[in-house]
Every structure is written in C-alpha cells, then in structure tokens.
Amino acid sequence: MNKLITLDEFIWQKQKDFPFATGELSGLLRDLGLAAKIISREVNRAGLANIIGGADQENASGESVQKLDLLADNLLISCLKNSGECCGVASEEQDSFVAIPSSKNAKYVVLFDPLDGSSNIDVNVSIGTIFAIYRRVSEGECTLQDFLQDGVEQVASGYVIYGSSTMLVYTTGNGVNGFTLEQSIGEFCLSHPNIQIPREGKIYSLNASQYKNFGLGIQNFVEECTDLNYNFRYIGSMVADVHRTLIKGGIFLYPATKKRPEGKLRLLYECNPLAFIIEQAGGLATNGQQRILELESTQLHQRTPVFMGSPNMVEMVEKHLADTNTTTSTIK
Numbered sequence: 001m002n003k004l005i006t007l008d009e010f011i012w013q014k015q016k017d018f019p020f021a022t023g024e025l026s027g028l029l030r031d032l033g034l035a036a037k038i039i040s041r042e043v044n045r046a047g048l049a050n051i052i053g054g055a056d057q058e059n060a061s062g063e064s065v066q067k068l069d070l071l072a073d074n075l076l077i078s079c080l081k082n083s084g085e086c087c088g089v090a091s092e093e094q095d096s097f098v099a100i101p102s103s104k105n106a107k108y109v110v111l112f113d114p115l116d117g118s119s120n121i122d123v124n125v126s127i128g129t130i131f132a133i134y135r136r137v138s139e140g141e142c143t144l145q146d147f148l149q150d151g152v153e154q155v156a157s158g159y160v161i162y163g164s165s166t167m168l169v170y171t172t173g174n175g176v177n178g179f180t181l182e183q184s185i186g187e188f189c190l191s192h193p194n195i196q197i198p199r200e201g202k203i204y205s206l207n208a209s210q211y212k213n214f215g216l217g218i219q220n221f222v223e224e225c226t227d228l229n230y231n232f233r234y235i236g237s238m239v240a241d242v243h244r245t246l247i248k249g250g251i252f253l254y255p256a257t258k259k260r261p262e263g264k265l266r267l268l269y270e271c272n273p274l275a276f277i278i279e280q281a282g283g284l285a286t287n288g289q290q291r292i293l294e295l296e297s298t299q300l301h302q303r304t305p306v307f308m309g310s311p312n313m314v315e316m317v318e319k320h321l322a323d324t325n326t327t328t329s330t331i332k
Contacts, residue, residue: 007033007168007179007188014172024107025133025156027085029170032110032131033179033188035079036160036168039072039115039129040181043162068121069093072114072129086110086133088142090300092269097300099142108155109134109146113269116159117237126163128239132273133157147300151272151293159239159274169195169243171280176246195246197283201310202230203250205241213257217288217321224316238265242274242308246281251309253317255288263287263305267295271306284314288321 005013011026073093080089080100087106090097092113100106112131120127133156136146158170166181168188178192204225211219225232233250235241241252254265265271275285275292285292285308295304307317 004182004187005190007190010177010179010190014174022107024085025172027083028080028108028110028133029156029158031079031083031085032076032158033168035076036129036166037181037186037188038075038079039160040162040166042071042075043068043121043127066115066118066121069115069118076112076114076129080110087136088146090147090268092266092301097142097144097147101141104141107135109136109142111147111268111273113266116239116270117235120235120237125237126161126235126240126243127237128159128161128243130159130239130270130273131157132268132276144300147268148297150295150297151267151275154272154276154293157273157276159243159277161239161243163240167191167243169246169277171277173276173280176277176281192247195281197246197278197281197310198249199282199311201245201249201251201313202228203233203245203248204230204313205232205234205245205250205252206254207234207236208232210257213259214255215321215324217324218253218255218317220324221317221320224320238270238274242278245309246278246283249310251307251313251317253307254305255307256305260303263303265303265306267292267302267304268297268300271304271308272297275306275308278308282311283309284311285309286314286318288318 011029015026073091080086084103085106086108087103088097088099088109090111110133115127116130117127132154134149134153135155138146156172160168167178169178176195179188180191182189245252256263271292278285287305307314
C-alpha cells in the first residue's frame with residue numbers, strides 16, 4: 001500500500017527545495033487548506049443548515065450574493081487574518097482590499113474568489129474557491145499596488161473544487177499537484193501528482209446561450225468544433241469547467257459579447273490564478289490576443305475575455321479571431 005502524503009507533508013517537503021525559504025508561503029498554503037476544509041463541510045451541510053439561497057444583497061460587481069458566498073468570504077478573511085502570514089486580502093465579494101494591521105510586515109497578499117459558481121449552490125452542482133498569492137511591493141501597511149500586479153508575478157495560485165469529492169489543486173511555479181480531501185482523517189492527500197493537461201483536446205466549454213452575441217471569430221470556432229464532432233460541456237462554474245479541462249483536455253472560453261465587450265470574468269480573482277495553473281500544466285491561457293498573465297492590472301474588479309486549455313484548441317480559437325479581424329475588446 002502506497003503511503004499517503006498529506007498536503008502539509010508535501011508543502012514541507014517542497015519548502016526544503018528552497019534554501020532561503022522562511023516558511024511564510026508554506027504557512028499561507030496550509031491556512032488556505034484549513035479554510036477549504038471548513039468551507040467544504042459547510043457546503044456539504046448547506047441544505048440542513050439553512051444556508052442555501054440568496055442573501056438579499058449584491059457584491060462589488062452588482063451581482064446577487066448567496067448565503068454561502070458570504071460564509072465562505074468571512075471564513076477565508078478570518079483564517080487569513082489569524083494566520084499572521086499575509087498583510088492584506090482582496091475578495092471578489094468586497095469593494096476594496098482589506099489590510100491586516102497586525103501582520104503589516106508580512107511578505108504576501110492574497111486575492112480570492114471565495115465561492116465561484118455560486119449560482120449552482122441551490123441545485124447541488126460543483127462549485128469552488130480560487131486563490132492567488134503575490135509577494136507585496138510596498139512597505140508598512142499594504143496598499144492597492146500590492147494587489148494590482150500582473151499575473152506573471154504570482155508566487156502561488158490554486159483552487160478548491162467542492163464536487164463528488166473535495167479537491168485542492170495548486171502551483172508555486174514548479175508544476176501542478178492535486179490533493180483530495182480524505183474525510184475519514186480530515187486531511188488533503190496527494191492524489192494527482194504533476195498534472196499535465198493533454199496537448200490535444202476535443203472538448204469545448206462556453207456559455208452557448210450567448211452564441212448570437214459572440215463575434216464572428218467565436219461563432220466560426222464553435223462551428224468548426226461542431227464539424228469536428230468535438231464534445232460540448234458546460235457546467236457554469238468556472239472552477240469546475242477549468243478543472244475538467246485540466247484533467248481531460250479541451251478549452252474553456254468566456255469571450256467578449258455585445259453586452260459585455262470587456263468580458264465577464266475577473267482578471268485578478270479568476271483568470272490570473274487559473275491561467276497560472278493551466279500554463280504550469282503545459283496549457284495556454286490568453287484573452288484571444290495576449291497572454292492572460294501579461295495583462296496589465298489596473299483595478300481590483302477588472303474583467304477580461306479568456307480562452308484557456310489545451311494548446312491545440314487555444315491556438316485554434318486565436319486563428320479564428322485573427323482570420324476574422326475580431327478583437328477581444330470590441331464586438332460589432
């Protein structure tokens with residue numbers, strides 16, 4: 001029987017590979033793992049605990065907030081405040097970042113989407129948590145500039161998917177590894193070492209209800225996928241769709257539309273951290289013209305079109321966009 005390697009053991013082993021590591025990043029990853037366990041427990045008992053449904057309020061982007069959104073957001077902020085390993089956090093659910101004065105000399109900041117795909121909560125479909133960690137650029141109490149860094153500056157990113165099992169996937173820029181929560185011992189255990197996305201994918205995932213609002217390049221891409229008998233899969237939770245894409249290959253795309261020419265998904269909370277993982281697993285992630293991780297970050301709730309997954313399919317959609325002179329920022 002192979003020995004189970006827990007998340008804590010794995011992080012500790014990897015820390016030894018860096019002779020100047022001080023342990024703060026390792027501590028942050030362990031704290032995020034702890035928060036994920038608590039959120040997983042609450043997600044699994046949501047129907048019994050009266051924490052499903054809307055919270056009768058909107059988030060910073062004007063979208064309806066679910067009760068579990070608030071619970072996950074508060075849990076993550078509380079865990080990270082108590083950890084002492086980061087000087088500030090930024091959440092998709094908050095208008096601005098939250099400085100942590102008690103840890104103002106810590107080296108890192110954390111950005112997160114506490115519960116991605118929350119519209120799926122009430123129907124028991126996979127949802128998830130996404131996070132990104134950056135080394136701060138300021139001194140003293142953290143500032144906005146600590147959070148407005150390009151994705152290429154991430155020191156770690158990851159996600160947790162709450163589905164048939166709870167799984168945590170993360171990277172520190174040296175490959176991608178996945179850990180499944182073993183409920184009997186309450187530990188994340190290494191289950192998917194050194195994840196590599198298939199170079200050739202045959203699954204495409206997008207919100208097909210917006211087909212008529214897509215530019216001609218995207219419409220032509222969808223038509224070619226249909227002609228090639230590629231499989232269409234769409235869950236409606238980015239973390240779940242990207243997780244399937246990572247494991248099985250294919251592409252996840254959320255293009256610009258007539259209604260949202262700037263795109264819908266958030267650069268800092270969703271696209272950057274997942275693009276980091278996809279690239280580390282051997283895939284590609286772009287906005288149709290430029291690498292996601294090189295996009296300039298200008299505001300906390302910035303949005304962007306996104307195309308990520310197997311290289312063959314990302315290159316295929318980029319070709320269609322180029323051939324039709326369709327930009328990702330303007331839909332006619």
